[in-house]
Amino acid sequence: MIRPGSSHPTRRGATLIASLLLAGTLAACNSSSDSPSTSSTSPSGAGSASTPPTESTELTVVTHDSFALTESLTKQFTEDTGIKVTYVAPGDAGTVLNQLILAKDSPLGDVVFGIDNTFAGRAIEAGILSPYAAASLPDSAAELRADDSEMLTPIDYGDVCLNADKGWFEEHKLAIPASLDDLVKPEYKDLLVVENPASSSPGLAFLAATVGAKGDPGYLDYWGQLKDNGVKAVKGWTEAYSTEFSGSSGKGPRPLVVSYATSPAFEVPDGAKESKTEALLDTCFRQVEYAGVIAGSQNEVGARKFIDFLLSTPVQEDIPSQMYMYPVQSDATLPKEWVEFAPLSTKPINVPAAEISAKRDQWIKDWTAKVIG
Template identity: 55%
Template sequence: MARTLAHPASTGNHLRLGAFVAAGALLAGCSTIGTGSDDDGASEDGATTGEGGGTVVLVTHDSFALSEDVIADFESSSGLTLETQAPGDGGALVNQLILTKDSPLGDVVFGIDTTFASRAIEEGVLDPYTSPNAGPDVEALAVDDEGYLSAVDVGDVCLNIDHEWFAEEGLEEPTSLTDLTDPAYVDLVVTTNPATSSPGLAFLLATVAEFGEDGWEQYWADLSANGLKVVSGWSDAYYVDFSGPSSEGDRPIALSYASSPPYEVGEGAEEAPTGAMLDTCFRQVEYAGVLAGAANPEGAQQVIDWLLSPEVQADIPENMYVYPADSSIELPESWERFAPLPEDPYTLDPAVITENREAWIQAWTDTVIG
């Protein structure tokens, strides 16, 4: 994923939306966040060895972002130096964790999402840990009973619609997946390839959940016949082909996120020019976990406690542009107005996703790409 994209309607980088632009190559990186000492608890080769201090390495995707003050407070209170490594998007992240599990890349991971959670657990790359900060919302989003992964944030993948385009054309807006196969909406939809895009995979899973094993392939055949456009990544779909205010295209229905519309709202505007089709959303949850074989497992546990703390949960929306797992956290005002979470998003059992992911992607490719 080519991740950090400036969103014209936001005050900063729309990191989380850019986070899901999949790339074919792994993006390897390493950075030290903060000013803590690297000496405490480190061996001659740089590995962390001590308890309750030294360096803790967070393996994540490269859209991980929190306020500098929040990170500095964590380092100050814990005595740890937080270092990050970013080997790629959610899929690449899990693949790298599996490939390196005999010599782990770090101590703790953040960014394993719903579509790869079961695989990470099955491959033995994680050690169980239940944080004292894991409240009922985190528990409700758990993917297993052993505590291998703790839910940190929620990001619903949804089709976004350009309200202004439909108003100007005098065309009634579609509201459901089935509506999109109606000839009235020919050549209006752009989505992303599930083989190269995390939101594309989430949208594929939404159709599997809606139409079942016997119907989802026919749905995609019908959608394709109705002029569907498929691109490789989110940035092309949203910034190139979508007709929204910050985009350059002519297609008024594009795959994005439930949290996208606030970033299209001009200063002082009472209404958002775009909106999420809430009946098309698939719920993606991002998780954190202690890596098996971690050099600093105590530090890893402290990082998970921190990610679930009210301070970090409140910092997530405006830095990573997803919803905190803790539903009691107050959201930015614009999110309350323009980015409501769907009440009944599509979901699938992570184990079912793991079992069928590759076969579904191949079947989708055969149906849509040919």
């Protein structure tokens, strides 16, 4: 299973920018015959009668390293628009944002996908985006907007939650923890792996969940208890879920991991009627992923068309099976397994976007001092 917003150390200047260019990869999966609509809508913001938007036959999409899209959809976009797409993926959403800020005066691409609601405020404040009001955004997605600036368009969403390896707990005759409070009990010592919020979007989402549940500064005391109880923090989702977690392919040593409410739908053995894992729905934070036109883009027209493409029905219906998030298009068809194995939380922990934007850096700094030392 590959999830959006995965692995993620912080980044350092020109060396990382060079690495980013070398890291570009073209997302490829199984073919599909669906043909998405790629009609462009009138932009707002950059470009005017005196300064028309830039346009070319090449489009560079900067995204996180867990971006995935059925290859035939990208080919169809090229056939429909005449625009060749190159995907560049430096790391997690946090890495992507830091790279874009570092390269603000020499943009790394034309359009970005994967900045989430924990990083949205920073992206908007940094001035790395140009506004675009996508007419194809469904009305049902209005509440998922980052703000009213039109800098970021919501594409998908999901819940970041603790996941448990049911088989491990059954084998060890230990009850699966149900709440954040359970995690600090001695019977769960050395069982949890989390992602570093300094560079990981799910890691930051889980940090925000603890702030929402425990308050500020109460969340720091909670993290101190987690540290005393053996929590392990790793760079990103890929390492946490695929290497450290016992319930997935990596068969790691830890049966509790920060992942997604959708993850159990992809841990159902062939022919089985239940998943090997379980999402703890009382520990969830709602995450939204966005796309935006990069300021200074060499192909603003193509960037807008690509955002419309991401909102098209074929792509929206491809997102669940490829990136394990819910599409913002409410009438998009979902995999049948999701109804049984991937429900969203009915009461996700919420933290206002404005509070995240104002306090995120301090939260991360204090978390690092408390947990990493």
